Amino acid sequence: DFYFKLTAQWREENKDKLETPEQLLARIKQEREARYEQQLQEWKAAVKEWEESGKSGKRPARSRMPKPVSTMAEEEISHLESLPSGWLWLTAESVGIVQLGRQRSPKNRSKDYPTKYIRAANITEQGLDLDDVLDMDFLPHELSAYRLEKGDLVLSEASGSAAQVGKPAIWDDQIPNCCFQNTVIRHQPYCRDYAVYLLWLYRFLYVSGKFAQVAGGVGINHLSAFKFAQIALPLCSLAEQQEIVRLLEERFAAIEQQEREIDSALNQAEMLRQSILKKAFTGQLVPQDPRDEPASVLLERIKAEREKAAQNNHSKKTRKKKTTA
Template sequence: MSVPDTWSMCLLEDVVEVHDELRQPVNAEERSQRVGEYPYYGATGQVGWIDDYLMDGEYILLGEDGAPFLDPTKPKAYRVEGKTWVNNHAHVLRGIEGLLTNRFLLHALNCTDYREFANGTTRLKLTQGAMRRIPLSVPPLPEQHRIVEKIEELFSDLDAGVASLERAKANLKRYRASVLKSAVEGRLTEEWRKEHPQTEDGPILLDRILRERREKWEKDQLAQFKKKGKEPPKNWQSKYEEPAAPGTSELAELPAGWVWATVEQVASNDDWAITDGPFGSNLKTEHYTSCGPLVIRLQNIGDGYFKRDDAHISDEHFAGLQRHAVVHNDIVVAMLGEALPRACLVPEEIPPAIVKADCVKVTVNGTACIPAFLMRVLNSQPTRRRSSLHIAGVGRPRMNLQKLRPLPIPLPPFAEQEQIVALVEERLSQIDSAEKTIDSELIRAKRLRQSILKTAFEGKLVPQNPNDEPASVLLERITTRGGQEQPKNTTKARKYAALRLKGGRA
């Protein structure tokens, strides 16, 4: 890389003080008993608070391990000041006074290519030895100040733009939720209802599907008696189990022509219309293969959309798990994690597949409820608010199958369901398009940030001043007088750290 003549190419160790002797890790259990007023830092930033400090001043912390070394859009270094504590996952650096400013060092480290210096198989690590060999282009000291001032001016403008984009994205998220809320509460189709009176309203629709459900059960029972050559026993119809009905005492009033139903009431009358995935030995790690039928897992279930992240089992194993199989337009529901229930439709192009544990498939009675409508109802805020009463677990919220079956859902006439689905899809499509535009702009902002740094460290961001003392002259003068090199023996520093740990003062 070409830089101005007044700049000098150095190794990092030539222009910084390395203060790794000040680092001291404290495990999470001990920190929980020592919470205090001082920030506790790790590889990528603050990770907690502690009751004492080891450093007092301005330092640059550079990740040793756990930092995003291969992602040029993410910072690997950050600045701290005041009384602080840092663990052993970050290097502690400070520019040599009069030669390198800390703020210039910070931006330089966040523009560095670490591919030749960070190594490791599962977790990249930047050793102190490798860090010391990182090359650094050092401009004259006054130019460093001008560069930093310009970078921070441009970054401030960029940050303001990013904040505006993030606010717009948050507003879209709220708008998405409000669209679903108005849809499931009947406000979205309020005008439509006035112009389209229905001959089969929600209550009539629900009565019909419950009647048809019972009739099918009785027909199947009679067929089984006949097949066995037996006469139906007395009161055999009394063994029929009605699907769970909603308790409506605490439910909101619905628009005219709507009725409260449950997930089970609008599900298909098939034996395994609502079922969760196989547990235990029925589906183990060794059952997974490189190809074959899919296993739909939690990571496949987006909030209203299906995410491809394929896992497979063999055709033979799939044949034994048919009760868990899904088909196009089945609803798959995540029962573990945040924002429950979380549901999406099984797409048309999906190959043979089953659901995994903590996922539920719902096959909908297509004459009673449109699958896309039920999916949107499950993802709406009113449904999630009702579901929250039945969710267990703090760290990993979980909802079980027995709570999903009787979950209350609003049921409008079938034609109105169609209209709701069409209106919701139209609005959500507009939101999706706006979100994609915002995401593109956010990516562009990250790239622009890197472009600013690249331009700065090529010497092209601010003009050079011929009156500035060249960095080479300054470096030579500091080197000649002994500079501010750190002593190889860090015993004194380690004793200082030990005193701090014991609550004393150096």
């Protein structure tokens, strides 16, 4: 239902805003080529910096030419839902760059170039938790390969529970020059405007268990960059993506407001329960009659009755002993 039913009416009313699959592919190809040219420039700069620093560490690897962008073959999508006109199935690697982060090891402990990085533990169902961000060494020429950029999608790659694999979040440049570990998969969309739509899509794939179905491993479940790159994504025109995001944000905001109201009502009910109990045991629950005996008199009467009862029990025990003798 996430894919297209949410905007069925909108599509009928906004046909002039829809892109054809050909236009959609052309947009992605154009953005991909521009991104590859940028990567080449970054690689050349990284190589120069590596050489100037005495060739410390590995020589920066040249970015690979991205695979051609094309729609998925019929046999690859035969088990998937049929999409409406203007939509198409594309693999994650066709939509953006899929990359695993840097492995943490003793040799990469923070020493000369301590750099903040996020790991799977920083990705929660509510978004990124940056209260506990660790650091390790990233050489200057390595930053271009692992530095997070605004709009990057980050997903937990591994977890002891398959249900926790693929937990997504979006990077908003909260920490300058922050990188990422190999327990995190980064998906960098060629079209940056697609990022928020993809975030919502990944949330759906996560909560529906789709990522869990793809993950594998013994003890630790891994999504893996390769498996993620092959996942089929339903894509539509940018205008429809933006409408989907608007509707989802509107509905989830309403749900959150209802949750807050329910929590408030539960808190009020608990306070009322405590107040009633307090009144019940402090004589405030029912109207007081001035003719009722005071509490001090009541206590004295109870004390006298207890003493009388104790004396009666003592007398009975004494008579019983005499009779037995």
